[in-house]
Amino acid sequence: MISRSQQIQDGDLPLAITVPIDIGHGLLVGGRQVIMMAGPCSVESYEQTRESAEALAAAGGRVLRGGAYKPRTSPDTFQGLGRPGLEILRKVADEFNLLVITEALAVEHIPIVAEMADIIQIGSRNMQHYPLLWAAGEIDKPVLLKRGYMATVSEWLAAAAHIEQRGNQRILLCERGIRTFDPATRNTMDTNAIALAKQISPFPVIADPSHATGQSNLVIPVARAAVAAGADGLLVEIHPDPKSALSDGHQSLPLTRLSTLYTQVAPIAAACDRELI
Numbered sequence: 001m002i003s004r005s006q007q008i009q010d011g012d013l014p015l016a017i018t019v020p021i022d023i024g025h026g027l028l029v030g031g032r033q034v035i036m037m038a039g040p041c042s043v044e045s046y047e048q049t050r051e052s053a054e055a056l057a058a059a060g061g062r063v064l065r066g067g068a069y070k071p072r073t074s075p076d077t078f079q080g081l082g083r084p085g086l087e088i089l090r091k092v093a094d095e096f097n098l099l100v101i102t103e104a105l106a107v108e109h110i111p112i113v114a115e116m117a118d119i120i121q122i123g124s125r126n127m128q129h130y131p132l133l134w135a136a137g138e139i140d141k142p143v144l145l146k147r148g149y150m151a152t153v154s155e156w157l158a159a160a161a162h163i164e165q166r167g168n169q170r171i172l173l174c175e176r177g178i179r180t181f182d183p184a185t186r187n188t189m190d191t192n193a194i195a196l197a198k199q200i201s202p203f204p205v206i207a208d209p210s211h212a213t214g215q216s217n218l219v220i221p222v223a224r225a226a227v228a229a230g231a232d233g234l235l236v237e238i239h240p241d242p243k244s245a246l247s248d249g250h251q252s253l254p255l256t257r258l259s260t261l262y263t264q265v266a267p268i269a270a271a272c273d274r275e276l277i
């Protein structure tokens with residue numbers, strides 16, 4: 001039997017309908033609800049993670065993000081807390097009844113991340129790390145696959161097929177911005193890709209306006225655009241004190257902006273007959 005992704009690539013299924021994915025706690029991604037996933041870029045400390053989770057839960061969020069294994073451009077910057085970071089994330093998430101999404105940077109991280117988290121993130125730089133995709137395909141947890149920042153949409157969907165063909169159907173695609181000619185912003189949110197992936201792939205599509213823009217002042221407007229284009233969820237970086245963040249502070253929303261994020265994106269979701277949670 002050929003997989004759903006193969007059928008799409010062969011052109012047999014021109015307009016797929018998103019198949020909702022169960023991520024736990026009764027939440028479906030790809031259904032009527034648009035799911036907010038938010039938290040710090042990196043887990044830095046218990047307090048920083050707890051403050052972020054508390055604000056997210058107060059705003060109505062259900063999924064906490066936070067990196068423990070960080071893919072950093074320079075080896076001289078903070079590389080993440082590793083396993084203690086996962087422990088902080090799990091403890092804090094349980095306190096507020098939140099699900100956890102966090103990145104597995106290497107094949108050897110898959111078992112521990114699968115044990116400690118609810119959704120496994122594969123980062124942009126690793127989109128074509130095939131052994132990592134195969135390992136993610138063999139576990140029973142949803143996988144969020146970020147688009148490589150220089151990958152085409154068809155390469156992104158082919159990467160998802162690597163996960164799917166190992167047996168894991170619970171894949172969330174994540175558009176996180178691509179590199180374009182213009183250095184005015186860190187990346188460029190490819191809203192075309194959001195709309196296109198929704199039409200040619202069965203997998204739900206999440207948008208990450210934080211990495212797509214690199215500037216906190218652009219996160220909310222670009223989040224609105226992504227939801228208008230059909231995104232099934234958002235992945236947003238927040239921080240209690242962005243100026244002191246150990247990674248990606250300039251693109252992290254202060255916790256006080258979370259309510260604005262919700263109040264500005266919810267009406268866009270409603271206009272698309274959806275509900276932001």
Ligand code: PEP
Pocket residue numbers: 041067071122123124125146176211
């Ligand atoms: C992140 O989510 O913090 C991250 C490193 O993302 P990306 O892989 O999109 O750069």
Ligand code: MN
Pocket residue numbers: 041042211237247248
């Ligand atoms: Mn980040």
